[in-house]
Amino acid sequence: MTMVAEQTWVAVCPADEVLRAYGVAALLAGAEQVAIFRTEDDEFFALSNIDPFSRAAVLSRGIVGDRGGLPVVASPIYKQAFDLRTGVCVDDPDVTVPTYPVRVLDGVVQVKSP
Amino acid sequence: MARTMVVVGNGMVGHKLVQTVRDRDAQSSWRIVVLAEEPRPAYDRVALSSYVDTWDPGTLSLPGNEFDDDDLVTLRLGDPVETVDRQNRTVATVSGFRQHYDVLVLATGSRPFVPPVPGHDLPGCFVYRTIDDLDAIRAAAGRAMASGGPGRRAGMVVGGGLLGLEAAKALRDMGLSPHVVELGPRLMPLQVDEGGGGLLRRLIEKLDVTVHTGTSTESIQRDSGRLLATLAGGTELDLDLVVFSAGVRPNDALARSCALPVGARGGVLVDDGCRTDDERIYAIGECACIGDRVYGLVAPGYAMAEVAADRILGGTASFPGADTSTKLKLLGVDVASFGDAHATDEHALEVVFNDAVSGTYKKLVVSDDARTLLGGIFVGDASEYTLLRPLVGGELPAEPAALLAPDGNASMGVDAVADAAQICSCNAVTKGAITSAITDDGCDSVPSIKSRTRAGTSCGSCVPMLGKLLSSCGVEQSKALCEHFKQSRAELFEIIQATQISTFSELIAKHGTGKGCAICKPAVASILATLGNGHILGGEQATLQDTNDHFLANMQKNGTYSVIPRIPGGEITPDKLIVLGEVAKDFGLYTKITGGQRIDMFGATVEELPYIWRRLVDAGFESGHAYGKALRTVKSCVGTTWCRYGQQDSVGLAVELELRYRGLRSPHKLKSAVSGCARECAEARGKDFGVIATENGWNLYVGGNGGTMPRHADLIVSDVDTETLIKIIDRFLMFYVRTADRLQRTAPWIEEMEGGLDHLRAVIVDDSLGICDELEAAMAKHVENYSDEWKGVLEDPEKLARFTSFVNAPGTPDPTISFTVERDQKVPVLLGVPEVASR
Numbered sequence: 001m002t003m004v005a006e007q008t009w010v011a012v013c014p015a016d017e018v019l020r021a022y023g024v025a026a027l028l029a030g031a032e033q034v035a036i037f038r039t040e041d042d043e044f045f046a047l048s049n050i051d052p053f054s055r056a057a058v059l060s061r062g063i064v065g066d067r068g069g070l071p072v073v074a075s076p077i078y079k080q081a082f083d084l085r086t087g088v089c090v091d092d093p094d095v096t097v098p099t100y101p102v103r104v105l106d107g108v109v110q111v112k113s114p
Numbered sequence: 115m116a117r118t119m120v121v122v123g124n125g126m127v128g129h130k131l132v133q134t135v136r137d138r139d140a141q142s143s144w145r146i147v148v149l150a151e152e153p154r155p156a157y158d159r160v161a162l163s164s165y166v167d168t169w170d171p172g173t174l175s176l177p178g179n180e181f182d183d184d185d186l187v188t189l190r191l192g193d194p195v196e197t198v199d200r201q202n203r204t205v206a207t208v209s210g211f212r213q214h215y216d217v218l219v220l221a222t223g224s225r226p227f228v229p230p231v232p233g234h235d236l237p238g239c240f241v242y243r244t245i246d247d248l249d250a251i252r253a254a255a256g257r258a259m260a261s262g263g264p265g266r267r268a269g270m271v272v273g274g275g276l277l278g279l280e281a282a283k284a285l286r287d288m289g290l291s292p293h294v295v296e297l298g299p300r301l302m303p304l305q306v307d308e309g310g311g312g313l314l315r316r317l318i319e320k321l322d323v324t325v326h327t328g329t330s331t332e333s334i335q336r337d338s339g340r341l342l343a344t345l346a347g348g349t350e351l352d353l354d355l356v357v358f359s360a361g362v363r364p365n366d367a368l369a370r371s372c373a374l375p376v377g378a379r380g381g382v383l384v385d386d387g388c389r390t391d392d393e394r395i396y397a398i399g400e401c402a403c404i405g406d407r408v409y410g411l412v413a414p415g416y417a418m419a420e421v422a423a424d425r426i427l428g429g430t431a432s433f434p435g436a437d438t439s440t441k442l443k444l445l446g447v448d449v450a451s452f453g454d455a456h457a458t459d460e461h462a463l464e465v466v467f468n469d470a471v472s473g474t475y476k477k478l479v480v481s482d483d484a485r486t487l488l489g490g491i492f493v494g495d496a497s498e499y500t501l502l503r504p505l506v507g508g509e510l511p512a513e514p515a516a517l518l519a520p521d522g523n524a525s526m527g528v529d530a531v532a533d534a535a536q537i538c539s540c541n542a543v544t545k546g547a548i549t550s551a552i553t554d555d556g557c558d559s560v561p562s563i564k565s566r567t568r569a570g571t572s573c574g575s576c577v578p579m580l581g582k583l584l585s586s587c588g589v590e591q592s593k594a595l596c597e598h599f600k601q602s603r604a605e606l607f608e609i610i611q612a613t614q615i616s617t618f619s620e621l622i623a624k625h626g627t628g629k630g631c632a633i634c635k636p637a638v639a640s641i642l643a644t645l646g647n648g649h650i651l652g653g654e655q656a657t658l659q660d661t662n663d664h665f666l667a668n669m670q671k672n673g674t675y676s677v678i679p680r681i682p683g684g685e686i687t688p689d690k691l692i693v694l695g696e697v698a699k700d701f702g703l704y705t706k707i708t709g710g711q712r713i714d715m716f717g718a719t720v721e722e723l724p725y726i727w728r729r730l731v732d733a734g735f736e737s738g739h740a741y742g743k744a745l746r747t748v749k750s751c752v753g754t755t756w757c758r759y760g761q762q763d764s765v766g767l768a769v770e771l772e773l774r775y776r777g778l779r780s781p782h783k784l785k786s787a788v789s790g791c792a793r794e795c796a797e798a799r800g801k802d803f804g805v806i807a808t809e810n811g812w813n814l815y816v817g818g819n820g821g822t823m824p825r826h827a828d829l830i831v832s833d834v835d836t837e838t839l840i841k842i843i844d845r846f847l848m849f850y851v852r853t854a855d856r857l858q859r860t861a862p863w864i865e866e867m868e869g870g871l872d873h874l875r876a877v878i879v880d881d882s883l884g885i886c887d888e889l890e891a892a893m894a895k896h897v898e899n900y901s902d903e904w905k906g907v908l909e910d911p912e913k914l915a916r917f918t919s920f921v922n923a924p925g926t927p928d929p930t931i932s933f934t935v936e937r938d939q940k941v942p943v944l945l946g947v948p949e950v951a952s953r
Contacts, residue, residue, distance in 0.1 A: 013921040021629065021657045024921040031929045036921075040619075040629045050930070055944045056673035057930045061661040065631035068597065074632035076661035076669055081632070 009103070009110040012036060015044075018109065023073060025049050025060035026111065034100050034111050035060035037084055039071050045084035046100035046111045051075045052089075059097070116145040116186065117216040119426065120205055122195045122368065124148050127399030127415035128221030129156035129176055132187060134423035144426070146187045147213055149205065151194035151222075152244055155179040160412055160540075162248065163280040166287045167828050167871065169252070171245050177571075198372040200392055217426055220369060220382055220390075220397040221419075224362035224410065229272065233334030238341050239356045242281045251357060255288040258354035259808075260792055261339070266291045266810075266833070270343055270353050272331055273360035274301040276440065281357045282323050283872075289813060289832050293324045293351055295331055295343075297360075305440055305451040309468055310493040313475040317447045317494060320880065364401045364408050377403030386432040388422040396422045404433055413437055413539045420542070437539045439503050448496035453489025453506040454479050462488055467518040476518045478502070485509055500579040501528065504535030504545065528582045537583070538569035538576045548580065552587045559591060560584070578868070595856060596633040599626040603781060603856045607641050611852075616647050618658050636660045637856045640743055643779035644851050646899050649906045650779075651913050662741035665917065666903055667723055672931055672942035676716040677703070677726055679735035680776060683750045683768030683788075684711025693733040701726055704939045710747035710785065712738060717940055719927050721919045727904045736902040739777060743857075745784045748772040749797070753790030753807070762807035764790035767836065771805075774840070775847060777900045781854040781863075784847070785819070799826045802860040803843055808832065812839045816846055817861040817871070825861045828871050831879055844893035845878040845886050 012026040018038040026034045033049035037060075049057045054077035062073040067090050072081040081090040082097055089095040102111045119135070121128050132146055157174040165174055181187035193207045198218065206212045226241035228234050240251050258267045269285040271278045274296025282292040294301070300311025301318065315325050329346045334356060336342075341353040364381040374390050374397075375383045381403025388396045388404065399415035400408065409415065414436030424431035439452030457464050461482040468475050474494035480487055487505045492498065498517065510517065511530040531537070533546035551557045551566045560580045564570050570577045584591060593602035599622075601609065606621070615621050618638050622630055630638075639658035643650050650656075650663055662668050667675035679694070694713050698705045701722055703715035718726055740746060748771045751757065753764030768788040778784070787798040788805045798804025804815040810833040818827030831842055854863040867873055876882040878889075907913045918924040933940040 010922075017921065019654070019657050025919065027920040027923045027926060027929075033920075033928070033930070054671060054673075056671065057928050058661070058669070058673040061664065061669075061673075063632040063635050063660065064629075064657070065598075065635060066629040067631065069628060071629075072631070077671070077673075079632060 008112040009105075010112060012109045012111055015104045015107050015109050018044075021064045023060040023062065023064060025057070028111070028113060032113065033057050035062075035073070036102060036109060036111060037064050037071075037073055039064060039084070041071075043071070044102045044104060044109060045071065046102035047073070047082060047084065047087050048098040048100070050097070051077055051080075052095050052097055053078050053080055116143055118214060119144045119146045119217045119219065120213055120215040121146060121148045121219045121221055122150075122205070123221035123223055123399075123401075124150035124152065124156050124179075124189065124191065125221060125223045125399065126156060126159055126176065126412050127223070127419050128219070129179060130416050130419040131219060131221060131398060131423055132181070133178065134420055135426065136181075136184060136187065138423065138427055142186055144186070144217075147215075148187065148189045149193060149195050149207055149211075149213065150189070150191050152246070153192035154245065155189060155191065157245065159243075162242075162245070163284050165245060165248050166252075166284045168826065174245070195368060198368060198395075200372050200395070203394065216394065218395045219422060219426075220395065220401055221399050222365040222368060222401040224400040225365045226358060227361045227363050228358045229331070229360055231272075231331045231334060233336075233341075234356075234358065236334060236336060236341065238354065239334065239358065242277060242284075242357050242359045243362075248284065251284070251355065252288060254355045255285065255290055258340075259289050265352060267354045268293065268352060269355045269357065270295060270331075270351055272356065272358045274298070274325065274327060275304060275359065275361065276302060278359040279318065279323075281359050282318075285355075285357065286322065287829050289808075289829060290354060291322060291324070293326060293353075294318075295329060295345060296325070296327045297330050299328050301325065301327065302449065305455065306449065306491050306493060307456060307477065309466060310449075310451075310475045310477065310491045313468070313470070313473060313493045314447065314449060317473055321447075362400065362410055364403065366401050369397065369401070377406065377408065379403075379408065381408040386421075387425045387430075388418050388433065389425065396426070398422050405435070409436055409438070411436070411438055411440070413439075413542075416540060417542060437503075437536070439539055448492065448494060450492040450496035450499040450503075451490070452499065452503045453487070455489045455491050457489070459488060465514040465518060467515075478514045478518060480510065480514050484514055487514075500537075500576055500582075501531065503539070504531045504537060508532060508535070528579070528586045537579050538567075538571075541568040541571065543567045543569035545583065548583050549587055552584060552589060558584070558589050595637060596631055598622060598628045598630050598634050601625065603637055603641070604853045606638065607644075607852050610638075610641050611645060616642065617654050618642075619654060630658075632660070633856070636663070636743075639663070640779045640781070644896070646895060649910075649913070650903060651907065651916070656913075656916065665720060665723060666727075666737060666741055666907065667718065668741045670716060670942065672944055673928065674716070674931060674942065675718050675720070675723060676714050676740075677718055677723070677730075678708065678712050678714050678738040678740035679730050680738040680772070681712045681747075682772040682776075683748055683765050685750075685765055685769060690733065690735070693730070693735075697726060697729050700729075702940060704941060708740075708747075711749050712740070712747060714740070717933065717942070719919060719931060720917055721925065721927065724908060724914055724917050728908060731902070731905055731908060737777075737904045739903075743780055743782050745772070745775040745778050745780070745786070747785065748775075749785075749787035749801075751788075751790050751795035753788075757790055759793060760790035760807070761809050762790055762812065764788040764796065764805075764807060767805065767812070768796075770836075771840070771843065774897055775843075777903070778847060778851070778896055780847070780851045782857050782859045784860075800824065801827060803827070803846060805839065811835050814839055814842060816874070817864045819859050819861050821859075823861075827861075828864075830871070830875055841890060842878055845889040846874075848889040848892050849874075849878055849885075 021040045023037045034046050035049040036046045049059050061076045064073050071084040074081045087097040087099040100111045156176045156179040193209045195205045196208050197206045204214050226243050267290045269290040270293045271281045274294045282294050285292040301314050332344045334343050343351045366376050366382050369382040382397035384397050384402050398418035421431045421433050457479045462479050466477045477491045479489040531545050537545050557563045563580050594600045635658040698715045703717050706714050708714050748768040750764045750768035754760035785801045786803050787796040787801045789796040789798045790807045800818045804827050806813045813832045815827035816830050934943050
């Protein structure tokens with residue numbers, strides 16, 4: 001069973017290619033796009049790259065920071081902030097973007113489809 | 115059935131009366147008919163001179179002056195009352211409209227006094243009292259400026275009092291060089307004494323106003339299309355227009371025509387209840403003679419309006435006497451006088467502090483035991499005025515000499531002011547009323563105090579005091595940039611400059627909290643860029659930038675970017691135009707001409723940007739900074755090179771300015787333009803800094819913008835040569851970059867500056883803060899360190915590597931981006947993306 005789970009993780013890039021407080025986009029199978037973020041505290045998070053407000057694939061290009069201590073990314077289009085841990089929009093809690101499991105293994109960032 | 119009150123006149127005082135009655139007449143027992151001469155509803159005549167800054171009558175409107183939703187008030191404007199029939203209690207207007215009254219209130223104000231100088235009624239002679247007067251002066255000044263001919267365009271102001279100096283300022287702002295002719299021995303003879311008048315003259319003369327005191331105007335004649343004025347000493351002045359502001363006379367003609375008694379020097383005689391000889395007729399404001407005096411200030415007028423309103427509603431209020439204090443900023447010079455300024459009390463003592471070096475004159479008038487404050491005069495620096503004026507008649511908090519010493523403020527705070535003392539003398543608001551608004555009603559800002567108490571809503575001189583009262587009540591006015599920094603942007607700029615901190619992480623660790631956000635990160639990145647910390651994508655800085663700065667292009671709605679190379683002054687060769695066309699064709703970009711005379715190419719994806727820019731940089735283009743809070747373009751008309759009417763080389767200057775200031779990071783975008791003549795084809799007055807050619811050089815205008823709140827820029831210097839012009843723009847931009855709030859354009863920055871445009875002029879033209887050398891040096895450093903940001907990216911593999919669509923598939927374009935064709939060009943469509951439930 002472990003083997004099956006291992007297979008769904010996709011290696012994306014070396015962890016040190018992602019600056020702290022920064023995001024990158026990755027392409028998964030089926031044209032699925034993930035935004036991967038590394039926070040100032042060196043934690044990794046992954047959300048869908050698609051901004052639900054503008055419907056453009058841009059969330060990886062938002063500014064990473066915190067709102068009241070919670071890690072967030074602000075959409076570069078209309079600036080709504082999304083909680084990196086849950087995908088919930090802090091400015092409009094009725095809107096949520098999908099989150100993805102993410103981890104760093106042997107210095108490589110990996111994500112998998114939920 | 116309501117009784118009818120007719121109010122003749124809709125000036126500030128008339129309006130105050132109507133407002134007061136409507137506020138207090140809970141039973142709606144009065145219907146009010148206002149009949150007025152001027153065609154527009156009540157406006158702020160005290161601020162009339164500021165009309166020159168905007169030429170927008172709306173900015174002077176008094177709140178609630180149209181009574182739109184009040185059925186009990188009828189305004190009839192532009193139709194003055196001509197006769198009063200006291201027997202039948204009716205009035206009749208010029209147009210023949212008749213109105214019965216139960217009570218009549220005369221609030222007809224004053225008429226300007228025009229001395230009977232030969233030629234006083236020639237075309238080109240004006241008075242200075244209404245918006246229409248200023249419009250007429252403006253039209254004449256505009257004709258004079260456009261007429262050409264030798265010599266500078268000039269205007270004469272007859273009268274060197276408060277209004278005369280304001281008129282001189284207005285003429286200067288219109289581009290004329292002003293002369294002020296005052297019969298008395300000094301400027302503002304009523305408000306200041308000889309010592310203060312001497313200093314005032316020196317300060318005013320420094321501002322290019324020619325002052326003639328102790329002399330009168332003998333005659334005004336026509337002289338080949340202009341005017342020639344001859345003064346008593348034989349001095350002759352070539353002029354384009356003349357403004358009379360030699361005082362006012364009470365407008366009591368209507369009262370005289372119906373045989374109401376008037377005072378010896380004019381003014382309708384009233385008792386201390388503001389009632390005339392006829393018990394059904396009241397008179398208030400500048401047309402009334404009360405206690406044998408006629409007051410030409412708004413505060414006593416407001417007091418009379420309150421008294422009359424109270425009496426009409428059955429009360430017994432009586433006129434308490436009036437405060438004739440004045441504080442104003444004339445041409446950027448502070449002047450204030452209050453109480454018994456001229457020490458008319460025979461036991462009064464004067465304490466004078468006269469510092470000719472720093473240009474300040476201060477005098478306090480005190481009782482013979484030096485314990486009670488009777489009055490005072492300030493010229494050059496009136497910062498103590500707001501604290502001292504409320505103390506008149508009360509005990510001084512310290513030795514008079516100590517209060518006037520340069521650090522005298524330290525010994526005195528708002529706590530020294532008694533609760534009963536008036537802070538706002540225009541609207542009779544006491545310190546107690548303001549502190550209760552703060553502590554009991556929860557007012558936590560100057561605007562909220564203004565709307566609750568009306569303090570600070572007339573002349574505005576007590577506004578700084580309102581801020582002090584807020585602090586003394588423990589209310590902190592937040593200037594915090596965001597939740598991570600309690601400092602304002604200007605404070606952060608100072609911190610970064612002084613400590614030479616060069617990274618965001620160090621700044622937030624030492625001076626902020628948390629991790630930062632989309633507000634503070636770009637703001638700090640901009641400050642770091644202004645102060646020269648290398649490429650904006652260098653190291654950690656890349657993580658601070660908004661996406662536009664990060665990809666050096668403008669993000670559009672579908673996540674693609676648009677590209678605008680710099681085209682300085684809008685001047686471009688055919689070869690370069692062809693390059694743009696070829697690049698757009700090869701990359702399939704939508705093209706459009708921008709408002710700033712450049713070419714915008716849309717639809718580029720992140721990974722395409724470096725390839726596009728390789729081509730552009732090779733062809734000699736550089737970043738246009740359309741993506742940054744930075745200088746955008748300096749637009750130009752064709753100027754003398756081609757235009758039959760051009761007076762200077764506007765394209766050459768625009769190119770020079772654009773190349774000088776390119777890349778300057780600022781609190782918001784900066785736009786500029788240069789026009790080659792007064793026809794203003796480049797629309798320079800709609801820009802943050804706009805230059806318009808004159809026959810002698812350049813006029814510089816600052817603080818204009820388009821957008822949701824369009825605003826014309828204001829003249830700051832005129833007829834300067836190119837070197838001086840650039841020096842002043844250097845100072846202007848650096849001062850703005852250092853002190854403005856985040857996302858604050860130049861117009862609101864100037865408006866919110868204490869002292870406004872005059873203060874700005876004092877700082878960047880007259881160097882009143884002594885910082886001009888430093889500002890120029892900072893700009894010189896910026897010019898020297900400029901390098902093209904796009905070239906910097908193309909030369910650096912590490913930065914180039916970030917221009918990828920996907921970190922794991924760098925060459926693959928974003929599959930969600932697609933286009934359709936409209937009017938022969940591609941436009942974005944949003945496809946294949948789930949819709950969010952719209953809210």
